[in-house]
Amino acid sequence: MPLKGEKKLQNPYLPYPVRIDAVTTETEDRSLKTFKLVFLDPAHEKAFAYRAGQFAELSVTGKGEIPIGIASSPTEKGFIMFTVNKVGLVSGSLHNMREGDIMGVRGPLGNSYPWDVMEGKNVVIIGGGFAFTTLRSSIVYMLDPANRPKFKNIHVVYGARSPGMLLYRDELARWEERDDIHMHITVDATDNPNWKYNVGFVPAITEQKAPAGSDDTYAIVCGPPIMIKFTQPVLETLGYAHDHIIMSLENRMKCGIGMCGRCNIGKEFVCKDGPVFTLAQLNRVPKEY
Amino acid sequence: MDGGKVMRIIRIEKDDWVTGLGRLSDSVRLCGPVKTGDFHHFKQLPKGVVPDLEYRNTRLSPKSLVYPQSEAMLEYTLDTRQPDHHIHKEIAKDFSPQALLGIRPCDAKAFLLVRRNFDTPQYKDTYWIRRYETTTFVGLACDRPCTTCFCTTAGSGPHGEEGCDVLLVRQEDGFLAKVLTPKGEALMETAKWQTEAESGAPATLESLKKDAEGKIVSHVQTEKLRQKETLELYEAPFWQDVAFSCINCGTCTYLCPTCWCFDIQDEVYGLQGMRMRNWDSCMYPLFTLHGSGHNPRPEKMQRVRQRFMHKLKYYVDRYENGIQCVGCGRCIQHCPVNIDIRKVCDLMNGFEPGACAT
Amino acid sequence: MIEYTAKIREIAERILRDGTVDAVLGFRRGSIPMMNEPCLVKDPAQVQTLVWDSNCGINLANYLIGRKDKIGVVAKGCDSRNIVTHIIENQITREQVYVIGVPCTGMIDKRKVSGSTGGEITEVLEEGTRVKIKGADFETTVDKADVLQDNCAICVHPNPVLHDERVAEPVPVPQDKDRYEDVRKVEALDPQAKWEYFEDLISGCIRCYACRNACPLCYCPTCFVDESKPQWVGKSIDPVDTRTFHLLRAYHCAGRCTDCGACERACPVGIKVRQFTKKLEKDCRELYNWEAGLTLDVRPPLDVYRPEDPGDFIK
Numbered sequence: 024m025p026l027k028g029e030k031k032l033q034n035p036y037l038p039y040p041v042r043i044d045a046v047t048t049e050t051e052d053r054s055l056k057t058f059k060l061v062f063l064d065p066a067h068e069k070a071f072a073y074r075a076g077q078f079a080e081l082s083v084t085g086k087g088e089i090p091i092g093i094a095s096s097p098t099e100k101g102f103i104m105f106t107v108n109k110v111g112l113v114s115g116s117l118h119n120m121r122e123g124d125i126m127g128v129r130g131p132l133g134n135s136y137p138w139d140v141m142e143g144k145n146v147v148i149i150g151g152g153f154a155f156t157t158l159r160s161s162i163v164y165m166l167d168p169a170n171r172p173k174f175k176n177i178h179v180v181y182g183a184r185s186p187g188m189l190l191y192r193d194e195l196a197r198w199e200e201r202d203d204i205h206m207h208i209t210v211d212a213t214d215n216p217n218w219k220y221n222v223g224f225v226p227a228i229t230e231q232k233a234p235a236g237s238d239d240t241y242a243i244v245c246g247p248p249i250m251i252k253f254t255q256p257v258l259e260t261l262g263y264a265h266d267h268i269i270m271s272l273e274n275r276m277k278c279g280i281g282m283c284g285r286c287n288i289g290k291e292f293v294c295k296d297g298p299v300f301t302l303a304q305l306n307r308v309p310k311e312y
Numbered sequence: 313m314d315g316g317k318v319m320r321i322i323r324i325e326k327d328d329w330v331t332g333l334g335r336l337s338d339s340v341r342l343c344g345p346v347k348t349g350d351f352h353h354f355k356q357l358p359k360g361v362v363p364d365l366e367y368r369n370t371r372l373s374p375k376s377l378v379y380p381q382s383e384a385m386l387e388y389t390l391d392t393r394q395p396d397h398h399i400h401k402e403i404a405k406d407f408s409p410q411a412l413l414g415i416r417p418c419d420a421k422a423f424l425l426v427r428r429n430f431d432t433p434q435y436k437d438t439y440w441i442r443r444y445e446t447t448t449f450v451g452l453a454c455d456r457p458c459t460t461c462f463c464t465t466a467g468s469g470p471h472g473e474e475g476c477d478v479l480l481v482r483q484e485d486g487f488l489a490k491v492l493t494p495k496g497e498a499l500m501e502t503a504k505w506q507t508e509a510e511s512g513a514p515a516t517l518e519s520l521k522k523d524a525e526g527k528i529v530s531h532v533q534t535e536k537l538r539q540k541e542t543l544e545l546y547e548a549p550f551w552q553d554v555a556f557s558c559i560n561c562g563t564c565t566y567l568c569p570t571c572w573c574f575d576i577q578d579e580v581y582g583l584q585g586m587r588m589r590n591w592d593s594c595m596y597p598l599f600t601l602h603g604s605g606h607n608p609r610p611e612k613m614q615r616v617r618q619r620f621m622h623k624l625k626y627y628v629d630r631y632e633n634g635i636q637c638v639g640c641g642r643c644i645q646h647c648p649v650n651i652d653i654r655k656v657c658d659l660m661n662g663f664e665p666g667a668c669a670t
Numbered sequence: 671m672i673e674y675t676a677k678i679r680e681i682a683e684r685i686l687r688d689g690t691v692d693a694v695l696g697f698r699r700g701s702i703p704m705m706n707e708p709c710l711v712k713d714p715a716q717v718q719t720l721v722w723d724s725n726c727g728i729n730l731a732n733y734l735i736g737r738k739d740k741i742g743v744v745a746k747g748c749d750s751r752n753i754v755t756h757i758i759e760n761q762i763t764r765e766q767v768y769v770i771g772v773p774c775t776g777m778i779d780k781r782k783v784s785g786s787t788g789g790e791i792t793e794v795l796e797e798g799t800r801v802k803i804k805g806a807d808f809e810t811t812v813d814k815a816d817v818l819q820d821n822c823a824i825c826v827h828p829n830p831v832l833h834d835e836r837v838a839e840p841v842p843v844p845q846d847k848d849r850y851e852d853v854r855k856v857e858a859l860d861p862q863a864k865w866e867y868f869e870d871l872i873s874g875c876i877r878c879y880a881c882r883n884a885c886p887l888c889y890c891p892t893c894f895v896d897e898s899k900p901q902w903v904g905k906s907i908d909p910v911d912t913r914t915f916h917l918l919r920a921y922h923c924a925g926r927c928t929d930c931g932a933c934e935r936a937c938p939v940g941i942k943v944r945q946f947t948k949k950l951e952k953d954c955r956e957l958y959n960w961e962a963g964l965t966l967d968v969r970p971p972l973d974v975y976r977p978e979d980p981g982d983f984i985k
Contacts, residue, residue, distance in 0.1 A: 032436050032438045032441065032442070033436075033438070034402060034438045035435045035436065035437070035438070036385050036386065036438075036576075036587070037386060037400060037402060038400050040398070040399040040400070063399075082400065084388050084390065084398040084399075084400065084578075084585070085388070085390050085398075085578050085580045085585045086578055087576070087577070087578050088576065089603070108603075110603035110604055111603040111898065111899065112898045112899050112901075114603065115899070124398070125397065125398035125399060126398065127398075127399070127400050248606075273602065274600070274602070274608065275599075275600050275601060275602050275603075277574075277575060277576045278574075278576060280434075280435040281429075281432065281434075281435065282429060282430060282435065282437055282572075282574075283573055283574045283575065283576065283589075283592070284429075284572065284573035284574070284592075284594070285573060285592070285594070285599055285600060286600075287622065287626065288608075289542055289621075289626055289629075290542075290625075290626035290627070290629045290630040295434070295435075307542065307543065308542065308543075309542070309543065309546045309621075310608075311600070311608040311609060311614070311618070312608050348874070349874075349940065350781060350784075350785055350940055351939075351940070368790070371938065371939060372876065372939070381876065381906075381907050382906035382907045382908065456789075456790075458790050459702075459790060459792060460702060553709075556708070556709060556710050556733075557707050557708040557709060557733075559732065559880065559883040559884050559936070560883055561878050561879050561880035561882075561883040561884070561936065562876075562877070562878035562879060562880070563878045563880050563936075563938045566876050566878050566938075567938060575905060577904070577905050577906070579904055579906070588906055590905050590906045590907070593878075596879075596896075598896045644701070644702060645702065646938040648728065648880055648884055648932075648935065648936035648938075649707055649708055649728060650700040650701060650702065650705040650706065650707040651707070652701040652702075654701070655701060
């Protein structure tokens, strides 16, 4: 009960109830599924106004919560989308859920990619494996007719272990055919003779295909630690300054709002001051992520 | 909570104290130190029970009265026959007024430090804030600090007023009470403790304060922490030695009044469930373990370093207002292996990279 | 026992200098009365920091787990039995450890000492079998026997069972110690009273896991309380979960516990957690004639099936 005369404080731990509208298995090994969620209360959808790069805490009732990057773009109305990797208790339960099931979503959380800074610039997106989710959000956002004029050249380097492990394959193919975005899809290896795109690790393809760095160009890098470790030197060789290399981090999270204390790197909370940081910022903090 | 302005000084005689408590207990839940076994605990007082103020400090800090160790946050039903199944709902909570009687100034100041975490411009922890705002803090000044108390160099002091609504200072026949805030004033009124102290009272209090501060024998150096480079401190060579004996239990974090990390867990019994939060500790390996199995702090040394860097550096940088420690000394007294924060603080404050390593 | 300090330093320096070990595990002086801090000395020049007295109650065998180097360790009777258990359980090899055996006359319980005085204690000095306790405005001397840790008061294995070198001649082994008087008292209670006894015993538990972490036996990479798939134990301070933790942990220590008392020493709220393990220790004694860690040559009874094992519980 609120105190006399006090506005009711909003409880930041209370999830919005949502219904699973669709479940798609993304990868051939079934480890990744995409969930399309619809808010039970339309007012909640309005309250959930988000930007590409943010994440949300997906709340599986009775099991727990997991922080997952928002894969849908704010330009897509009526639903929000998440692609979840099955690794543990909550993600495992989520994978067993079906259309029509009710769960919760808390968010949007975290900072987003720095859209205001990137306006008027070239954007190079480099993604690996299943870290591509918020990058999809970014691409759909940028390609939306209302937004495309705000950006100059868009390059995307996206790779996975094999063709069957790429996410959003249909969309990738469609984007590949557009002339307002340069797609460089790659796989580590394949024995599929009909594979149309690149073969090679993401750092190698980045070296071959990505444009040179400049004041006008920003690189967004999102992927497994090993990919980042080898992509960073490539970007440096291409001339990208550390404050023009944007990364999105992961860390174990519970509250997602900078209160439970577990996701800190140095004095920053990955959930609240991040998850998006520039490489220049990350160089100044301990590598505890 | 501005501790600088003293509104009034009241004299409370011994009998008045007890009668006043009786009046208070009609409308306010009273909490205070209670002797349980060998030591004191800060607990809710049953009606008629007077807090035992003959104590140095409680074993566990009083933070649990504003921030319980286990707290239900939300509830839900998994019964698909119910219309609101799987939807999380708020739980009815009791935030009725309470008073923490006889809390030490270090512990009272600690609440202000913890508040910075739970009450931010972007997010507000409704549970902590609501309970904090309905709590009146009646501090008890220390006249016999322990040798492990270092409050005066940790942002507090034996007569510290920050975080207190009223500060009681023991007298032979009762207390002198410094009323510090409107909330404190309201409490004094309810208890009918309204006898203004004599004109010499401020001088008496000042002299008692100086006495008590003079009895503090432990001091830490913190003036250079802010300017130190985070990564240099992080890579300092002394961490291995500091951390070796640590057994990574949660003693320091659970006893500490300024530690606030927590875990969120769902607990289900049959078809009913609740989401609760429990105190958690950065000392545990599980604290930072990713679902993938990757752990940013797999080694004990990294976790010990995290605790001290957080309290004595990251927090200092983030809020630019001193260390996240009030010098209560509980961790020093009860760490099973005697890791001493005073020693670590001085190591960190005095660390010069590139200086001769021993 | 304070005279052992010089011998420990001498041995430590020698075995570090001649390469017998890469490091020596011992204690250094603590920063508050009645506390010493476990430490690792790698540099022969640093052995002067090593000390020994009746405040070395933490079990150093706890720090051997996972070590791959050659390590010297200062071990009293109970510690050495835990080292034996570690070797039998394949946590370390015999060749890895150089045991500096300490015949022990018991550890001081700092809570008993604090409880016996009114004010804060600023200094505690051992003088043979007497202990001088000093505060700001008092001084008193007590018999060490009156302020021993509970487990030390009934100890029947004070001398190391395993050592590469001993710092002194063995001490006399106490005879006629009734180790299980307190266990029998609880056994005699009726079920309801027993339940209440244990409820009361752990009512103050804050789930800090100091007992578990101080215990040399608790070395599971993931403790059962931390498992999530499935989750066996809740993480709140719900009495059901707390009870589960203590009871299950005691069972995991059955047949292995040497009653070193590190658990009780570590507990910040003074819970007598040995009440759980002592019952199981008594059962192992009576059912299998077994005491943990006395010899490297026999596997523990819960490890091995023998035809003559008691079987009347099999219905």
